[in-house]
Amino acid sequence: MREGTYIKQPNRALQVYAIVFLIVLYLPVLFIPLFSFNDSIYVRFPMQGLTFHWYADLWTRDTVWAALKNSLTVGLWVSVISTCLGVVAARAITRYQMPGQNAIVTFAMLPLIVPGVIFGVALLVLVSRLGIPLSLYTVGFGHLIICLPFAIATLLPRFEGFDRSMEEASADLGENGWWTFWRVTFPMVAPGIVASLLLTFTISFDEFIMTFFLSGTDTTLPIYIWTQLRFPREFPAVLALSTIILALSFVMVFVALWIGRLGAVRDQVKATNEGA
Amino acid sequence: MVSVPDAAPVRRNRLTAWFRRSEAAQGYALMSPTLVVLVVGIAVPLLILIAMSMWTRDGFGFDMTPTFANYERAATEPIFGTLLTRSFFVSGLATFFTVLLCYPMAYYVAFHVHRNKMLWIVLMTLPFWTSYLLRVFAWRVILGYEGVINSAFLTAGWIEAPLEFLLYSQTAVIITLAHAWAAFAILPLYVSLEKIDKSLLEAATDLGDGPFTRFMRITLPLSMPGVISACFLIFIPTTGDYITPALLGGPDGVMIGNLIQLQFGPVNNWPMGSALSIVLMAWIAALALVFLFLTRKAKDQLA
C-alpha cells in the first residue's frame, strides 16, 4: 500500500539515490571482513581463496587476549559508571527545577563536539601534573568523559518522556519512594538504561584517541590494531581482529537501538494515554 | 486501605526542611557525582591546559613563568598557520560534501519512506556507532597503493600503474571524513525535514509552485536549521581530527590535530602543544558562536 498524495508520490530517482547511498555507506566497511578471509597477506584483487588462518593466528596471540581483556574490563566499568552518572543527571534535570541546568547539559555535551585530541591532551596534562601514572584507570576516566554525553543524551529523553503522574499514582496507591522507583520509574526507563549501557560499552570498546594519549603499558584492542598497522605483514591479522570488533559493535548497537525503539513505542502509548 | 501511622508528626530540623523545599538543592545533590566528574574531567583539565600553554619547555621540565611566547610562535611561524588553515579547508570541504550528499538521503526518508522509517534511520546511523578507527582503516584498504581500487582497476586493465593520488593526500582525507561523519549530517537534516508540515508543501503547490520551485521556496528554507546544525556537528570535530590525517593524509594531509599530538609525543614540547590546543579551541569557540548566531537567525525567520 502506498500513500497516494501528490506531495508523497514516489520519486524513482531519489529512491535509486537512497539505495546507492546505503551501499556506499556500508561497502567500505564490508571490505574488512571480505579480505580477512583472503588467503594472502596482500589486500588486493584478485582474491586468493578462502581461509580462516588469520583468525586462528589471532587465537594464539597472548597480546590480543590481554588487550581484549583490558578492553572488556574498561568497557564494562565505563558503561556501568557512565550510565549511573547519566541516570542521576537525567533524573535530577527532569525532576527538579534547577537554575543553570541547560548550561550543565551543554557543558556535558562538549566532548561530543570538541575534537578528541584536545580532551586527550588536556587529561594527559592533568594526570601528569597530579603525578598519576598512566594505566587502565586513566584510560577508563578518559572514556568516561567521552561516554557521559552519550549516556545523558540517551537517558534524558527517556526521563523527559516520563510522566510525573505515574510516580504520583504509585505514591497514591501506597508505595513509598524506594518502592515507587523499583516498581514504576525503573521499569519505565529500563529500555533507556539498557540502551545506554550497550552504547557506552560500544563507544568505550571502540575508543581510540583518549586511549592513545592516556594508556600506559596495558593497551586496548584499538591501540593494538594501531600499533600493528605499521607492519604490512600484520595486515591480515588486523583485518581479522577488526572484523570481530565490527561484528560485535554492530550487534550491540543494533540491539541498543532496537531496545530504544521499544521505548519509543511506549512513548506512543503514553501519548495516547494523554491524548485519549 | 492504608492506615495513618500512630506516630506523632516527625519533627525535622530547619536545615532538612529547607533542603526538602529547595528543588534546586535536591537536584544538584542528586547529580553531584556527575557534576564532580564533569568538573574534574573537563573544566579542570582545560584550565590546566591554559596554564601550561603559558609555560615553556625547560630541558625535561617546565619553566612556569607565564609568557605568551608559545602563542607568538603559533602566530608567526608559518607552519602553524598553514596547518590551521589547511585543517579548516579540509574540514570545510568534507562538511560541504557530507551535507550535500546526505541532504537527498534525509529528504528521501523524511518524505518518501512511509513504512519502517525507524529501520531506515537505524540503517543510516548504524555504521557511525562502530569504531571510527576501523572505518578510517577501511578506506586505507580501499585507497591503498595496492588497495581495492587500484588492484581492481589494474586487474580490469583500466589503468597501467596504481593511482598514487588516492592514498596519502588531502583528497583521501576529505573522502574519508565525509564518509565517516555522514550520520552526523543525516540525523539533524532528517529531523528538520520531518518537522515540515506537509500541508505547507500542498499550499505551495496549490499556489502554483512546481516541485523544484516549491523545494527552493519552502522545503530548503524550512530545513535550514538542520543544515546549519549538520555543518556545525561535522565541521567542529573534524578540524581537530587525528586518526584520518594520520592514516590517510601523508605529508600533504597533515592537520592541526596531528601537530598537537606531535608536540605531546615525539617533539615533547607540551607547553607548545597546549598553546596549539587552546588556539584551536578558541577558533572552535568563535565558529560555534557564528553557527549559534546563524541558527538563531534561521529560527527567528521561521518563527
Add this chain to the structure above:
Amino acid sequence: MTDDAFISIRNVGKSYGSFRAIEEISLDIAHGEFFSLLGASGCGKTTLLRMLAGFESVSSGEIYIDGQPMSDVPPFQRPVNMVFQNYAIFPHLNVAQNIGYGLRKLKLPRADQDRMIDEMLELVQLTGYGKRRAHELSGGQRQRIALARALILKPKVLLLDEPLGALDKQLREQMQMELRRLQRAIGITFVFVTHDQEEALTLSDRIAVMSGGEVLQVDSPSGLYEAPKTRDVASFIGNMNFLDAQVTGRVNGHAYLDVQGIGKMDIPVKGTTLTEGDKVSVAIRPEKLILHDTAPAGDAIAGEIELTTYLGERSHYHVRVPGCDVPMAISSQNSHMHDPDEAKTGRPVWLTWPNDALIVLER
C-alpha cells in the same frame, strides 16, 4: 470542625513564593458525599485536590481526614486514592497488574489478590480484560481501570481530577451515570474536580465554586443555581441576565428597587443588609422569562427581538429592551410548531416573569 465532617479543611492556604494559589480555605465534606470542586482553570481546585492527596504541601492551616491531621502524612500513607486526569495507567503493566498495584503491601495470598482484582474488574464492567496491555484500551476503559485501581484499596476518600475531561461527549455522559452508580454502591466520599458546570450539577451532592484560590460558595446544585450568593457564581453556573439597579427603600422583607430598563419594583428579600442607596444587580435566568407576542395584562416590559437561535427543543432569543445596555437573553421551550416569522428581527415582544425568579445580588 462539625461533627459529621469527614474531611475537614481548616484555613488551608498554599503559596508558591509570593504567589498565593489558595487563600485560607475552610470546607467540611461529609462522609459518603459526592463533593465537587468547580472552577475555571487556574482557580486552585486541582491544587486543593492535590493537597488532599498529599502531592502538594499545605502552606498554612490543616487538613483532617476522619479526624486525623494530614500535614505530616506522606501521600503513600493517606487513606485516600486518586483517579488522575490522564489516568496514569502504568504502561509496563497489564490491566490486572495495574489494578492490583497497591495490594503488595497487604501481603495477601495470591488467590485473594486475584479474587479482589476480578471483583474490581466486574465492578467497572471490564471482566476478562485482565491480561490486556494499557495501549490496547480505549479512553473509557482506561478511566475504568484507573477507578478500579484506586477503589481496590477501599480508600476512605476517592479523589477524581477531571477524570472525564478527555472523553467525548457521549462517553462522558455514560461515565457520569457510571460514577454516580459506583459512588452509591460503595458509599465512600468522592471529591471531584471539574471545570464543567453541567457535569458538577449532574453528579454532585454539593459543589464548591472556586475562583482565584478562594471558595465563592458551597451549596447543593439547586442551591447554587437558584440562589447564587454572588454575581460571579451566578454567571459561572448557567446563563444569567443582570440588570443594574439601585435600592430606593426598605420595608421589612421587601426592597424597593429602581431597575435599569424596567423602572420601579419591589422584591421580597430575606436577611440581607441592603440599605437605601445601595447599587445592586438584579439577576434572572433566561428560562424564567416568559415571552409574549401581545401585551399581557399587568407588569411587563416591552422590547423587540434582536436575534433568534433555533436549537430544536428550545429557542434562544435576544430581546432589546429600551434603557438596558445589553439585550435580555430568553430561553423558551418550543412546545409549538416553530414559525420562522416569530424569529424576525425587530418583532415587538413583551416579557414577564414569576415574582420569585428575581435574585438581588450585591455589586
